[in-house]
Amino acid sequence: MNRATIDVWVGVFVAAGFAALLFLALKVGNLASFSTNPTYQVQAKFANIGGLKVRAPIKSAGVVVGRVTEVRFDNESFEAVVTLNLDARYQFPRDTSAKILTSGLLGEQYLGLEAGGDGVMLKQGDRLRLTQSAVVLENLISQFLFNKAAEEKDGKEKK
Protein backbone atom coordinates (compact mmCIF):
# COMPACT_ATOMS: atom_id res chain seq x y z
CA MET A 1 0.00 0.00 0.00
CA ASN A 2 1.72 3.20 -0.98
CA ARG A 3 1.27 6.57 0.61
CA ALA A 4 -0.84 8.20 -2.07
CA THR A 5 -3.44 5.43 -2.05
CA ILE A 6 -3.71 5.57 1.73
CA ASP A 7 -4.08 9.34 1.63
CA VAL A 8 -6.86 9.14 -0.93
CA TRP A 9 -8.77 6.51 1.01
CA VAL A 10 -8.40 8.30 4.32
CA GLY A 11 -9.57 11.47 2.59
CA VAL A 12 -12.64 9.69 1.24
CA PHE A 13 -13.32 8.19 4.68
CA VAL A 14 -13.05 11.48 6.55
CA ALA A 15 -15.16 13.28 3.94
CA ALA A 16 -17.83 10.57 4.16
CA GLY A 17 -17.77 10.77 7.96
CA PHE A 18 -18.28 14.51 7.96
CA ALA A 19 -20.97 14.17 5.31
CA ALA A 20 -22.76 11.74 7.62
CA LEU A 21 -22.47 14.19 10.54
CA LEU A 22 -23.80 16.97 8.33
CA PHE A 23 -26.67 14.74 7.23
CA LEU A 24 -27.48 14.00 10.87
CA ALA A 25 -27.36 17.67 11.82
CA LEU A 26 -29.32 19.06 8.88
CA LYS A 27 -31.68 16.36 7.70
CA VAL A 28 -32.27 14.39 10.90
CA GLY A 29 -31.83 17.14 13.48
CA ASN A 30 -33.45 20.51 13.38
CA LEU A 31 -30.42 22.67 12.73
CA ALA A 32 -31.95 23.83 9.47
CA SER A 33 -35.02 25.09 11.28
CA PHE A 34 -33.00 27.22 13.68
CA SER A 35 -33.81 30.67 12.51
CA THR A 36 -31.41 33.50 12.99
CA ASN A 37 -34.27 35.94 12.70
CA PRO A 38 -34.58 38.57 15.42
CA THR A 39 -37.03 37.65 18.17
CA TYR A 40 -38.88 39.33 21.02
CA GLN A 41 -39.85 37.96 24.41
CA VAL A 42 -43.30 38.02 25.94
CA GLN A 43 -44.43 36.51 29.23
CA ALA A 44 -47.61 34.74 30.18
CA LYS A 45 -48.88 33.43 33.52
CA PHE A 46 -50.73 30.16 33.76
CA ALA A 47 -52.49 28.52 36.71
CA ASN A 48 -51.31 25.16 35.40
CA ILE A 49 -49.00 24.42 32.49
CA GLY A 50 -49.52 20.64 32.45
CA GLY A 51 -46.67 19.05 30.55
CA LEU A 52 -45.43 22.13 28.70
CA LYS A 53 -41.65 22.07 28.33
CA VAL A 54 -38.92 24.47 27.38
CA ARG A 55 -38.44 24.48 23.58
CA ALA A 56 -42.08 23.56 23.03
CA PRO A 57 -43.42 25.19 19.86
CA ILE A 58 -45.70 28.22 19.92
CA LYS A 59 -48.29 28.04 17.19
CA SER A 60 -50.77 30.49 15.84
CA ALA A 61 -53.31 29.17 13.36
CA GLY A 62 -51.19 26.01 13.29
CA VAL A 63 -48.02 27.76 12.16
CA VAL A 64 -44.96 27.74 14.41
CA VAL A 65 -44.24 31.36 15.33
CA GLY A 66 -41.80 30.85 18.20
CA ARG A 67 -40.61 28.66 21.04
CA VAL A 68 -40.98 28.54 24.80
CA THR A 69 -37.65 29.60 26.28
CA GLU A 70 -38.29 29.51 30.01
CA VAL A 71 -40.75 28.03 32.46
CA ARG A 72 -40.55 29.05 36.10
CA PHE A 73 -42.70 29.22 39.19
CA ASP A 74 -43.75 32.60 40.58
CA ASN A 75 -43.75 32.28 44.35
CA GLU A 76 -45.95 35.34 44.89
CA SER A 77 -48.94 34.54 42.74
CA PHE A 78 -48.29 30.76 42.87
CA GLU A 79 -48.56 30.58 39.12
CA ALA A 80 -46.28 29.38 36.36
CA VAL A 81 -44.56 32.08 34.34
CA VAL A 82 -43.77 31.07 30.77
CA THR A 83 -41.44 33.11 28.61
CA LEU A 84 -42.31 33.05 24.92
CA ASN A 85 -39.70 33.75 22.30
CA LEU A 86 -41.57 35.00 19.25
CA ASP A 87 -40.21 35.57 15.79
CA ALA A 88 -40.04 39.31 15.09
CA ARG A 89 -41.59 38.72 11.68
CA TYR A 90 -44.85 37.94 13.41
CA GLN A 91 -46.55 40.74 15.33
CA PHE A 92 -49.56 40.10 17.52
CA PRO A 93 -52.14 42.50 19.01
CA ARG A 94 -51.84 43.26 22.71
CA ASP A 95 -54.97 41.36 23.69
CA THR A 96 -53.81 38.08 22.15
CA SER A 97 -54.74 35.07 24.25
CA ALA A 98 -52.52 32.07 24.98
CA LYS A 99 -53.73 28.52 25.48
CA ILE A 100 -51.89 25.34 26.32
CA LEU A 101 -52.97 22.75 23.79
CA THR A 102 -52.10 19.18 23.00
CA SER A 103 -51.26 17.90 19.54
CA GLY A 104 -53.27 14.77 19.00
CA LEU A 105 -54.99 13.04 21.86
CA LEU A 106 -51.92 12.30 23.96
CA GLY A 107 -49.21 14.06 21.99
CA GLU A 108 -46.79 16.75 23.09
CA GLN A 109 -48.11 20.02 24.45
CA TYR A 110 -47.66 23.33 22.73
CA LEU A 111 -48.73 26.93 23.21
CA GLY A 112 -51.47 28.25 20.97
CA LEU A 113 -51.84 31.97 20.35
CA GLU A 114 -55.10 33.51 19.24
CA ALA A 115 -54.84 37.04 17.94
CA GLY A 116 -57.13 39.66 19.45
CA GLY A 117 -58.44 42.87 17.98
CA ASP A 118 -56.36 45.56 19.66
CA GLY A 119 -54.61 48.06 17.45
CA VAL A 120 -51.48 48.14 19.64
CA MET A 121 -49.02 45.35 19.00
CA LEU A 122 -47.15 43.31 21.61
CA LYS A 123 -43.59 44.38 22.24
CA GLN A 124 -40.55 43.06 24.09
CA GLY A 125 -41.28 42.37 27.76
CA ASP A 126 -45.08 42.59 27.56
CA ARG A 127 -47.34 40.18 29.39
CA LEU A 128 -50.24 38.30 27.88
CA ARG A 129 -53.35 38.91 30.00
CA LEU A 130 -55.65 36.22 28.69
CA THR A 131 -54.39 32.74 29.31
CA GLN A 132 -56.01 29.36 29.50
CA SER A 133 -54.34 26.58 31.44
CA ALA A 134 -53.65 23.07 30.31
CA VAL A 135 -56.45 20.57 30.57
CA VAL A 136 -55.65 18.09 33.32
CA LEU A 137 -57.36 14.83 32.60
CA GLU A 138 -57.76 13.87 36.28
CA ASN A 139 -59.55 17.14 37.08
CA LEU A 140 -61.88 16.66 34.14
CA ILE A 141 -62.77 13.15 35.25
CA SER A 142 -63.33 14.11 38.89
CA GLN A 143 -65.50 17.05 37.82
CA PHE A 144 -67.53 14.76 35.65
CA LEU A 145 -67.96 12.23 38.47
CA PHE A 146 -69.00 14.90 40.98
CA ASN A 147 -71.55 16.31 38.56
CA LYS A 148 -72.89 12.83 37.93
CA ALA A 149 -73.19 12.13 41.66
CA ALA A 150 -74.90 15.46 42.29
CA GLU A 151 -77.43 14.79 39.52
CA GLU A 152 -78.32 11.39 40.94
CA LYS A 153 -78.78 12.86 44.42
CA ASP A 154 -81.07 15.60 43.04
CA GLY A 155 -83.09 12.99 41.16
CA LYS A 156 -83.68 10.94 44.31
CA GLU A 157 -84.71 13.94 46.41
CA LYS A 158 -87.34 14.94 43.88
CA LYS A 159 -89.03 11.56 44.13
Next chain:
Amino acid sequence: MAPISNWRTSVAERRAPGAASRLLGRLGEAVTARLWRLGFASRFFGYMLLHSGTALRRFQLTLREIYFAGVLSLIIILVSGLFVGMVLGLQGYETLQRYGSSEALGILVALSLVRELGPVVAGLLFASRAGSAITAEIGLMKATEQIAAMEMMAVDPIARVVAPRFWGGVISMPLLAALFSAMGIFGGYLVGVQLIGVDEGAFWSQMQASVDVREDILNGVIKSVVFGVAVTWIAVFEGYDAQPTAEGVSSATTRTVVTSSLAILALDFMLTALMFTGGNAR
Protein backbone atom coordinates in the same frame (compact mmCIF):
# COMPACT_ATOMS: atom_id res chain seq x y z
CA MET B 1 15.20 0.04 28.76
CA ALA B 2 11.53 0.51 28.23
CA PRO B 3 10.26 3.73 29.78
CA ILE B 4 7.43 1.73 31.32
CA SER B 5 8.46 -1.47 33.00
CA ASN B 6 6.25 -4.49 33.30
CA TRP B 7 4.01 -4.85 36.32
CA ARG B 8 4.40 -8.64 36.54
CA THR B 9 7.81 -8.65 38.13
CA SER B 10 6.60 -6.29 40.79
CA VAL B 11 3.69 -8.56 41.72
CA ALA B 12 5.98 -11.58 41.88
CA GLU B 13 8.38 -9.77 44.19
CA ARG B 14 5.62 -8.71 46.49
CA ARG B 15 4.05 -12.09 47.03
CA ALA B 16 4.57 -13.31 50.57
CA PRO B 17 6.02 -16.88 50.57
CA GLY B 18 4.31 -19.64 52.49
CA ALA B 19 0.97 -18.03 53.01
CA ALA B 20 -1.24 -19.61 55.64
CA SER B 21 -4.34 -19.69 53.55
CA ARG B 22 -3.57 -20.52 49.95
CA LEU B 23 -7.09 -19.82 48.74
CA LEU B 24 -7.18 -16.41 50.33
CA GLY B 25 -3.73 -15.76 49.03
CA ARG B 26 -4.73 -16.60 45.49
CA LEU B 27 -7.83 -14.47 45.71
CA GLY B 28 -5.80 -11.59 47.00
CA GLU B 29 -3.26 -12.11 44.28
CA ALA B 30 -5.91 -12.03 41.60
CA VAL B 31 -7.26 -8.74 42.95
CA THR B 32 -3.84 -7.14 43.40
CA ALA B 33 -2.74 -8.29 39.98
CA ARG B 34 -5.77 -6.62 38.43
CA LEU B 35 -5.24 -3.44 40.42
CA TRP B 36 -1.60 -3.36 39.39
CA ARG B 37 -2.62 -3.90 35.82
CA LEU B 38 -5.13 -1.08 36.01
CA GLY B 39 -2.54 1.20 37.51
CA PHE B 40 -0.03 0.22 34.85
CA ALA B 41 -2.67 0.81 32.16
CA SER B 42 -3.35 4.30 33.51
CA ARG B 43 0.36 5.12 33.64
CA PHE B 44 0.66 3.78 30.12
CA PHE B 45 -2.24 6.00 29.01
CA GLY B 46 -0.66 9.10 30.53
CA TYR B 47 2.73 8.30 29.02
CA MET B 48 1.14 7.70 25.63
CA LEU B 49 -0.69 11.04 25.73
CA LEU B 50 2.51 12.86 26.73
CA HIS B 51 4.48 11.22 23.95
CA SER B 52 1.96 11.51 21.13
CA GLY B 53 3.82 14.54 19.75
CA THR B 54 5.46 12.37 17.10
CA ALA B 55 2.14 10.90 16.01
CA LEU B 56 0.72 14.36 15.44
CA ARG B 57 3.86 15.92 13.98
CA ARG B 58 4.50 13.07 11.56
CA PHE B 59 0.84 12.83 10.70
CA GLN B 60 1.54 10.30 7.96
CA LEU B 61 1.93 7.68 10.73
CA THR B 62 -1.52 8.44 12.12
CA LEU B 63 -3.02 8.64 8.63
CA ARG B 64 -1.84 5.08 7.99
CA GLU B 65 -3.59 3.93 11.15
CA ILE B 66 -6.78 5.78 10.24
CA TYR B 67 -6.65 3.77 7.04
CA PHE B 68 -6.31 0.46 8.88
CA ALA B 69 -8.75 1.21 11.69
CA GLY B 70 -11.29 3.35 9.86
CA VAL B 71 -11.31 2.77 6.12
CA LEU B 72 -11.06 -1.01 6.41
CA SER B 73 -13.96 -1.05 8.92
CA LEU B 74 -16.17 0.93 6.54
CA ILE B 75 -17.81 -2.04 4.84
CA ILE B 76 -18.86 -3.83 8.02
CA ILE B 77 -20.08 -0.57 9.60
CA LEU B 78 -22.11 0.50 6.57
CA VAL B 79 -23.68 -2.90 5.96
CA SER B 80 -24.59 -3.52 9.60
CA GLY B 81 -25.89 0.05 9.94
CA LEU B 82 -28.15 -0.50 6.96
CA PHE B 83 -29.50 -3.77 8.36
CA VAL B 84 -29.97 -2.42 11.90
CA GLY B 85 -31.92 0.50 10.45
CA MET B 86 -34.06 -1.77 8.31
CA VAL B 87 -34.86 -4.02 11.29
CA LEU B 88 -35.74 -0.94 13.36
CA GLY B 89 -38.04 0.18 10.58
CA LEU B 90 -39.86 -3.16 10.44
CA GLN B 91 -40.11 -3.70 14.20
CA GLY B 92 -40.91 -0.08 14.96
CA TYR B 93 -43.68 0.00 12.39
CA GLU B 94 -45.12 -3.24 13.73
CA THR B 95 -45.41 -1.77 17.22
CA LEU B 96 -46.32 1.80 16.34
CA GLN B 97 -49.15 0.95 13.98
CA ARG B 98 -50.96 -0.78 16.84
CA TYR B 99 -51.31 2.61 18.46
CA GLY B 100 -52.11 4.30 15.21
CA SER B 101 -48.97 6.40 15.21
CA SER B 102 -46.90 4.87 12.44
CA GLU B 103 -45.86 8.40 11.37
CA ALA B 104 -43.66 8.47 14.47
CA LEU B 105 -41.46 5.82 12.85
CA GLY B 106 -38.94 8.48 11.82
CA ILE B 107 -38.57 9.64 15.43
CA LEU B 108 -38.16 6.10 16.69
CA VAL B 109 -35.54 5.14 14.13
CA ALA B 110 -33.58 8.39 14.37
CA LEU B 111 -33.56 8.69 18.16
CA SER B 112 -32.64 5.09 18.83
CA LEU B 113 -29.82 5.23 16.29
CA VAL B 114 -28.41 8.63 17.14
CA ARG B 115 -28.62 8.25 20.90
CA GLU B 116 -27.82 4.59 21.48
CA LEU B 117 -27.40 2.12 18.67
CA GLY B 118 -25.10 4.21 16.50
CA PRO B 119 -22.33 4.73 19.07
CA VAL B 120 -22.79 1.38 20.86
CA VAL B 121 -23.07 -1.02 17.93
CA ALA B 122 -20.45 0.85 15.93
CA GLY B 123 -18.24 0.71 19.03
CA LEU B 124 -18.73 -3.04 19.43
CA LEU B 125 -18.01 -3.64 15.75
CA PHE B 126 -15.01 -1.34 15.93
CA ALA B 127 -13.67 -3.24 18.95
CA SER B 128 -13.91 -6.58 17.20
CA ARG B 129 -12.78 -5.38 13.78
CA ALA B 130 -10.09 -2.78 14.50
CA GLY B 131 -9.34 -3.23 18.21
CA SER B 132 -8.41 -6.88 17.84
CA ALA B 133 -6.24 -6.07 14.82
CA ILE B 134 -4.36 -3.38 16.76
CA THR B 135 -3.74 -5.74 19.68
CA ALA B 136 -2.59 -8.57 17.44
CA GLU B 137 -0.26 -6.28 15.50
CA ILE B 138 1.40 -4.74 18.53
CA GLY B 139 1.51 -8.11 20.31
CA LEU B 140 3.20 -9.72 17.31
CA MET B 141 5.68 -6.86 17.07
CA LYS B 142 6.51 -7.58 20.69
CA ALA B 143 6.71 -11.35 20.14
CA THR B 144 9.03 -10.91 17.16
CA GLU B 145 11.13 -8.48 19.21
CA GLN B 146 10.54 -5.55 16.90
CA ILE B 147 9.63 -3.44 19.91
CA ALA B 148 12.84 -4.41 21.67
CA ALA B 149 14.78 -3.62 18.48
CA MET B 150 13.28 -0.14 18.40
CA GLU B 151 14.33 0.44 21.96
CA MET B 152 17.86 -0.65 21.03
CA MET B 153 17.86 2.00 18.32
CA ALA B 154 16.67 4.59 20.85
CA VAL B 155 13.30 4.90 19.15
CA ASP B 156 10.50 5.14 21.68
CA PRO B 157 8.06 2.39 20.65
CA ILE B 158 5.19 4.11 22.44
CA ALA B 159 5.66 7.29 20.45
CA ARG B 160 6.40 5.47 17.20
CA VAL B 161 4.04 2.47 17.29
CA VAL B 162 1.41 2.90 20.00
CA ALA B 163 0.44 6.57 19.88
CA PRO B 164 -0.32 6.69 16.12
CA ARG B 165 -2.58 3.65 16.47
CA PHE B 166 -4.34 5.25 19.41
CA TRP B 167 -4.99 8.52 17.60
CA GLY B 168 -5.98 6.72 14.43
CA GLY B 169 -8.63 4.81 16.36
CA VAL B 170 -9.84 7.86 18.29
CA ILE B 171 -10.26 9.85 15.07
CA SER B 172 -11.94 6.98 13.19
CA MET B 173 -14.50 5.97 15.79
CA PRO B 174 -16.82 9.06 15.80
CA LEU B 175 -16.80 9.14 12.01
CA LEU B 176 -17.71 5.45 11.87
CA ALA B 177 -20.51 5.95 14.41
CA ALA B 178 -21.90 8.89 12.41
CA LEU B 179 -21.78 6.81 9.23
CA PHE B 180 -23.51 3.96 11.06
CA SER B 181 -26.33 6.24 12.25
CA ALA B 182 -26.76 7.88 8.86
CA MET B 183 -26.82 4.52 7.13
CA GLY B 184 -29.28 3.17 9.69
CA ILE B 185 -31.66 6.08 9.18
CA PHE B 186 -31.41 5.50 5.46
CA GLY B 187 -32.25 1.82 6.06
CA GLY B 188 -35.23 2.80 8.21
CA TYR B 189 -36.34 5.15 5.45
CA LEU B 190 -36.03 2.41 2.84
CA VAL B 191 -38.16 -0.02 4.80
CA GLY B 192 -40.57 2.47 6.37
CA VAL B 193 -41.27 4.76 3.45
CA GLN B 194 -40.37 2.79 0.33
CA LEU B 195 -41.45 -0.67 1.39
CA ILE B 196 -44.26 -0.22 3.91
CA GLY B 197 -45.51 3.14 2.73
CA VAL B 198 -45.34 5.46 5.74
CA ASP B 199 -45.86 9.02 4.57
CA GLU B 200 -42.50 10.44 3.53
CA GLY B 201 -43.21 14.01 4.67
CA ALA B 202 -44.35 12.87 8.11
CA PHE B 203 -41.33 10.56 8.43
CA TRP B 204 -38.80 13.37 7.95
CA SER B 205 -40.68 16.28 9.52
CA GLN B 206 -41.55 14.41 12.72
CA MET B 207 -37.95 13.29 12.93
CA GLN B 208 -36.68 16.83 12.51
CA ALA B 209 -39.15 18.19 15.02
CA SER B 210 -38.01 15.91 17.81
CA VAL B 211 -34.32 15.21 17.23
CA ASP B 212 -32.33 17.98 18.85
CA VAL B 213 -28.92 18.83 17.47
CA ARG B 214 -27.32 19.48 20.83
CA GLU B 215 -29.27 17.13 23.09
CA ASP B 216 -29.30 14.11 20.82
CA ILE B 217 -26.76 14.33 18.01
CA LEU B 218 -23.96 16.05 19.91
CA ASN B 219 -24.40 13.72 22.87
CA GLY B 220 -24.23 10.75 20.49
CA VAL B 221 -20.98 12.09 19.05
CA ILE B 222 -19.57 12.60 22.56
CA LYS B 223 -20.48 9.00 23.36
CA SER B 224 -18.70 7.72 20.27
CA VAL B 225 -15.57 9.74 21.11
CA VAL B 226 -15.54 8.26 24.63
CA PHE B 227 -15.99 4.75 23.23
CA GLY B 228 -13.23 5.38 20.70
CA VAL B 229 -10.81 6.40 23.45
CA ALA B 230 -11.79 3.41 25.62
CA VAL B 231 -11.58 0.80 22.86
CA THR B 232 -8.27 1.93 21.39
CA TRP B 233 -6.73 2.44 24.80
CA ILE B 234 -7.64 -1.12 25.76
CA ALA B 235 -6.46 -2.44 22.38
CA VAL B 236 -3.03 -0.78 22.41
CA PHE B 237 -2.51 -1.59 26.07
CA GLU B 238 -3.38 -5.26 25.68
CA GLY B 239 -1.06 -5.46 22.68
CA TYR B 240 1.80 -3.75 24.48
CA ASP B 241 1.27 -5.85 27.60
CA ALA B 242 0.82 -9.19 25.79
CA GLN B 243 3.03 -12.14 26.66
CA PRO B 244 5.46 -12.34 23.74
CA THR B 245 4.30 -15.77 22.63
CA ALA B 246 1.76 -16.99 20.11
CA GLU B 247 -0.54 -18.00 22.94
CA GLY B 248 -0.05 -14.68 24.73
CA VAL B 249 -0.95 -12.70 21.62
CA SER B 250 -4.08 -14.74 21.02
CA SER B 251 -5.30 -14.38 24.61
CA ALA B 252 -4.51 -10.65 24.54
CA THR B 253 -6.64 -10.31 21.40
CA THR B 254 -9.52 -12.12 23.09
CA ARG B 255 -9.16 -9.91 26.16
CA THR B 256 -9.28 -6.81 24.00
CA VAL B 257 -12.62 -7.76 22.49
CA VAL B 258 -14.16 -8.89 25.79
CA THR B 259 -12.90 -6.00 27.89
CA SER B 260 -13.71 -3.30 25.38
CA SER B 261 -17.21 -4.67 24.76
CA LEU B 262 -17.89 -4.64 28.49
CA ALA B 263 -16.34 -1.18 28.80
CA ILE B 264 -18.54 0.15 26.01
CA LEU B 265 -21.73 -1.17 27.60
CA ALA B 266 -20.84 0.04 31.09
CA LEU B 267 -19.73 3.46 29.85
CA ASP B 268 -22.87 3.69 27.76
CA PHE B 269 -25.03 3.22 30.83
CA MET B 270 -23.13 5.89 32.73
CA LEU B 271 -23.16 8.37 29.86
CA THR B 272 -26.85 7.80 29.21
CA ALA B 273 -27.62 8.35 32.89
CA LEU B 274 -25.64 11.60 32.81
CA MET B 275 -26.88 12.91 29.48
CA PHE B 276 -30.47 11.93 29.04
CA THR B 277 -32.06 11.68 32.48
CA GLY B 278 -30.91 14.94 34.05
CA GLY B 279 -33.06 17.07 31.80
CA ASN B 280 -36.49 16.25 33.21
CA ALA B 281 -37.28 19.92 33.63
CA ARG B 282 -36.59 20.83 30.05
